[in-house]
Amino acid sequence: MKESTFIDPLVIQDLETMARNCSGVLFDRIIELNLVNNTDLMIRLYGLCPQNSSNQTISFWEEVAPALIVYTLTFLLGVVGNLLIVVAVFGYKRMKSSTNIFLASLAIADLLFCLICIPVKLAKLFSFSWTLGYFNCKFITYLEIVLAVSSALNLTGMSMERCYAIRYPLKARSVCTNNRAQKSVAFLWILSLILSTPVLFIQVHKKVGLVEIVYWCTRDEEQSFMWPLHEIYVFCVILLIPGVIMSVSYGLVALEMWRCLKERKNLSAHFVDPSLSNNRQENETQILRRNRGDKKFR
Structure with missing residues (x-):
């Protein structure tokens, strides 16, 4: 009309x-x-519509306040904590170990997430639309996935490095070096950049509105079958596969620790009961004599 x-x-x-x-x-x-x-x-x-009325304002703050508090605390604690880790690892030479290199890489990923992604999420609480443009819609969403994947891969790499170092401590001195750890971290970041690319094709900068034209940064609803597949893909890359590898790695570490504790318990028992130690020495002496062909045992 x-x-x-x-x-x-x-x-x-x-x-x-x-x-x-x-x-x-x-x-x-x-x-x-x-x-x-x-x-x-x-x-x-x-x-x-009384958007600025007192009732609307009270309702707004009741909804926003909990998320605002959580995001603010996460931002402050995340920035301070991760920054201290980075400074400690790269600022002191004696702190540079293969494990700490993985830990510093993990801290960098978390620090970038706190500095870039949390402020954007905080801004979304006060805005109905996306005002940062097409490029930032794609880039920030992509960066969120990159940092999440990088954190998962760094945790996975750290678990594998610890597993190898505990099970093979002598070989680990020549294998788990700082140089190889740095190369591994660089490879994991490159892998994270590659594994996160599918989100660029799922997230869209969408124009909405009739009275006022605004934009949303949201998933592409026209590709209804692609978004669930992407969610499954992200679940496998961030949670499932790293979780399985870390479970196996730390499971092997636990078995190795249990074996070491069992051997230490046996050694302690010989020291506590001298008769056990004497019997063991006699048995070993008899075995040596048999191997040498002692006449008493011919």
């Missing part, structure tokens, strides 16, 4: 009442009356 078309005053009054109450069915009623193209009416109805 065009703007010049007559509209029943009772209908206008009903729409204005719904607008003042910020009714969720207002837009459905406008579509039903075919008034979407009536720009003046749409703008007037849009302005009647």
